[in-house]
Amino acid sequence: MAYAEKTLYDDADLELQAGEHMGIVGQNGAGKSTLIRILTGQILPLSGRIDWAKNLKIGYLDQYAEIPEGMTLVDFLHTAYQDLYDKQDRATELYEKYAATADDKLLERAGRLQEELDAAGFYEVDTEIERVISGLGLEAIGRDRELEHMSGGQRAKVILAKLLLENDDVIILDEPTNYLDVAHIEWLEGFLQSFEGAALIISHDFDFLDKVTNAIADVSFGKITKYRGSFQKAMRQKEERSEQQMRQYEKQQVEIAKAEKFIAKNKARASTSKQAKSREKMLARMDKVDPPSENLKAKFDFPYVNSQSAAALTVTDLSVGYDQAILEPVSFSLTTEKKIVFAGFNGAGKSTLIKSILGEIPSLGGQVEFSPSAVVNYFDQDLDWDNDQQTPLQAMQDIFPTILPKELRQRLAGAGINSENAQKPLFQLSGGEQTKVKLAIMEMKPSNFLILDEPTNHLDEETKNALYKAIRNFPGNAIIVSHEVSFTKDLADQTLNVAALSYKEDPE
Numbered sequence: 001m002a003y004a005e006k007t008l009y010d011d012a013d014l015e016l017q018a019g020e021h022m023g024i025v026g027q028n029g030a031g032k033s034t035l036i037r038i039l040t041g042q043i044l045p046l047s048g049r050i051d052w053a054k055n056l057k058i059g060y061l062d063q064y065a066e067i068p069e070g071m072t073l074v075d076f077l078h079t080a081y082q083d084l085y086d087k088q089d090r091a092t093e094l095y096e097k098y099a100a101t102a103d104d105k106l107l108e109r110a111g112r113l114q115e116e117l118d119a120a121g122f123y124e125v126d127t128e129i130e131r132v133i134s135g136l137g138l139e140a141i142g143r144d145r146e147l148e149h150m151s152g153g154q155r156a157k158v159i160l161a162k163l164l165l166e167n168d169d170v171i172i173l174d175e176p177t178n179y180l181d182v183a184h185i186e187w188l189e190g191f192l193q194s195f196e197g198a199a200l201i202i203s204h205d206f207d208f209l210d211k212v213t214n215a216i217a218d219v220s221f222g223k224i225t226k227y228r229g230s231f232q233k234a235m236r237q238k239e240e241r242s243e244q245q246m247r248q249y250e251k252q253q254v255e256i257a258k259a260e261k262f263i264a265k266n267k268a269r270a271s272t273s274k275q276a277k278s279r280e281k282m283l284a285r286m287d288k289v290d291p292p293s294e295n296l297k298a299k300f301d302f303p304y305v306n307s308q309s310a311a312a313l314t315v316t317d318l319s320v321g322y323d324q325a326i327l328e329p330v331s332f333s334l335t336t337e338k339k340i341v342f343a344g345f346n347g348a349g350k351s352t353l354i355k356s357i358l359g360e361i362p363s364l365g366g367q368v369e370f371s372p373s374a375v376v377n378y379f380d381q382d383l384d385w386d387n388d389q390q391t392p393l394q395a396m397q398d399i400f401p402t403i404l405p406k407e408l409r410q411r412l413a414g415a416g417i418n419s420e421n422a423q424k425p426l427f428q429l430s431g432g433e434q435t436k437v438k439l440a441i442m443e444m445k446p447s448n449f450l451i452l453d454e455p456t457n458h459l460d461e462e463t464k465n466a467l468y469k470a471i472r473n474f475p476g477n478a479i480i481v482s483h484e485v486s487f488t489k490d491l492a493d494q495t496l497n498v499a500a501l502s503y504k505e506d507p508e
Helices: 032-039 073-101 104-119 121-137 152-164 184-196 206-211 231-266 273-285 350-358 392-399 405-414 431-441 461-473
Strands: 021-025 058-060 170-174 198-200 215-220 221-228 312-320 329-333 341-343 365-369 376-379 449-453 477-482 493-497
Touching: 021 032, 021 206, 021 231, 032 170, 032 198, 058 152, 073 104, 073 121, 104 121, 104 461, 121 152, 152 170, 152 215, 184 206, 198 206, 206 231, 215 231, 215 376, 231 273, 312 350, 312 493, 329 493, 341 350, 376 431, 392 405, 392 431, 405 431, 431 461
Parallel strands: 021 198, 021 215, 058 170, 170 198, 341 477, 341 493, 376 449, 449 477
Antiparallel strands: 215 221, 312 329, 312 365
C-alpha cells in the first residue's frame, strides 16, 4: 500500500479474526493512524484491497466527528441508539393507526417491532448510558453541557463513550486512553475484556494494551507483522525474530563477501572464469536477507543551568480555579534537584494547578515563590501552535532566530523527527511527532526546573523510554503529570495527591 507518494507498507497482509482484540503498535510516523484510515475507507491504498465480512457493524473512534450545534452530552450519547428510537417511533405510529382502523395486521407489525426492541434491551438504554457516564467520569463534564463548549479532551471522552454504547461487531480505537485517568482506564480495560466483538486498538499505553489484547500488529516502516498473545509476549517474539534475522543477515553477508572475493580473483583467469561466472549467477539468484530495520531513535537531553538557592519552589495556601476554587488550599515545597509528581483523576485540577503555579491563571489566593535563580521549562499537553501551517523547522527558526538551521535540523533528528517530517506542515504530523517537536524545542532552552503536563501522550515506547531517562538524569527540579503510573513511579521524590484536595467528585 502507498499513501501520499510515500510507500508505508509494501505487500502488507493483515487478518482480524472474529472476537480478536488486536493492538497496533509501532514508532511515531510508521503509519499506524494511516492504516486505520485505510481500514475505515477514509483513504484508498494504491494496490491491494480491504475485505470486511458482510453485514458487519464497524465503529470508529473519530475524535473529529461533526456534531450538531447545541447538542448536549446526554443527547449525544442517546444518538448511539438512534436506530432503536426510530423503531420505537414506527411502533408507536402503527399502534396509532391500529387504534383508528382496528387492522390486526398493523397490530402484528407493531408487536414484532416491540419484540425487537425488547431483544435489543431498549428499555435498559438509560441504565447503560449511566453506566458508561460513570465509568468514564463524564459526570464531571456536566451531562447538560454542549459538546461545542467542551475542551478537546472532554469531547474525545464523550465520543469514546458513544462508540462503546453502540455495541458494534468491530470497534477501532485510536489512542483511547489519552485523556483518561487511571480509574477511567481501569474501567475501559474491564469493558474491553468483556467485549465479545473484535477490536483494533492503537495505543502507546503498553500497560493498557497488555490487559486488553490477544494479538499485536507491529507496524515498522514498510512492513506489518502480526504476533499472537499479549503485548509483552509480542515484543519478546519481535526481539527474537530480529535477533534471528540479524544472524541470518550476518551469515549471508559472509557468504556474499567470500563469493565476491572469489569472483574478483578468478574472473580474469581463463581456467577459472567459468566458476567465477557461476558464482555471479548464484549471487544474482540469491534471496537477500535484509538487516532488521533501524528506525530513527529519539534521545533527549534537557540542558541545565545552576540554581543558586536551596529552596527551589514554595507554594503556600494556593487557591486555584477560575470563578471559584476547585481545590482545597495547596501547600508544598521543593528543595533543589527534587522532583514531584501530581497525581489524581482526570479533571481533578492538576493542569489548572500547574497553570496557576506558572501564573498563566491568576490564583484566587495564597502564594507561589520560585527561587530567584529558577529557570522554568514548560511542556503543555495541548498540541497548539501559533501557526500549524509552518514546518517544525520554521517553527523552531521563529523561536530561535539566531541559531543556524543545520543545528535545528540536528536537534529535530535527535528527537526522532526525520528530514521528511521536518519539512511537513505541523498539522500533517501525528500527535507523537508533534510532541517530539515540542520536546526538541524544550531541549534548546537551558533551565533548572522542568514542568511537564502529560508529556507521554502519543509517544511510542522507545521515545517514552528516552524521555524517562532524560527526566531522571536532569539534575534540576521537575513537576510531572502523567496518567501512566509506570512512567512516573521511579521519577518522584515526592507525590502530591491532587485528587485528595479536589472539590470535584472522584469518578471512582
